[in-house]
Amino acid sequence: MRQVGWIAGTVAALLVAGGAITYAVAQDDGSNTGVPAADSADAGFARDMAVHHQQAVEMSYIVRDRTKDTEVRRLAYDIAQTQANQRGMLIGWLDLWELPKVSADAPMTWMGMGDMASGDDGALMPGMATDAEMKKLGTLNGKQAEIFYLQLMTDHHKGGIHMAEGCAAKCKVGVEKKLAQGMVDAQQSEIRLMADMLKARGAKARD
Secondary structure (H helix, E strand, O other): OHHHHHHHHHHHHHHHHHHHHHHHHHHOOOHHHOOOOOOOHHHHHHHHHHHHHHHHHHHHHHHHOOOOOHHHHHHHHHHHHHHHHHHHHHHHHHHHOOOOOOOOOOOOHHHOOOOOOOOHHHOOOOOOOOHHHHHHHOOOOHHHHHHHHHHHHHHHHHHHHHHHHHHHHHOOOHHHHHHHHHHHHHHHHHHHHHHHHHHHOOOOOOO
16 A cells, blocks of 8 residues: 555656656757657657557556455556656657657567567557457456456556667657656556555466
């Protein structure tokens, strides 16, 4: 519970900082590289992570309607608010750079891993839930919904961390690299928290 409370305490700060971070891209210390190209890591990460985050937001709102457990509902709210805010920043940067929000290239092409996810049943990138899994989550209630959500979100975070690490290594825009590293740190912490929450419910992350 203490960790969940800490996460909740950071959400307001993230929301306040969001606008400043978005604006700061124009003044970024890496701005002398010019506007990123449409096929750059900066643009690719912004596009792909915006899609990845949107599913996490949807998943989190689904589980909030399927359980009355305060701990899970609080975590889901924190994840939804944080990732919706970050998604807004990523899309805002694409607008700032006047770059398209969609690409004909496969997701993760900017990482050299365009063939890593098949895209079958809506799972466009590693860690993303399939359409069938999202539908199943919407049919569960109580403890079953909590466990399935925590398992899906653990997988989702692992895929997101992999992508964020790619941006931290490849992106050129300084604030975007910092945001990506912040995602890595925060989601690793949440994975540990979710492992404890699963254990408390007699379950564990999926292999």
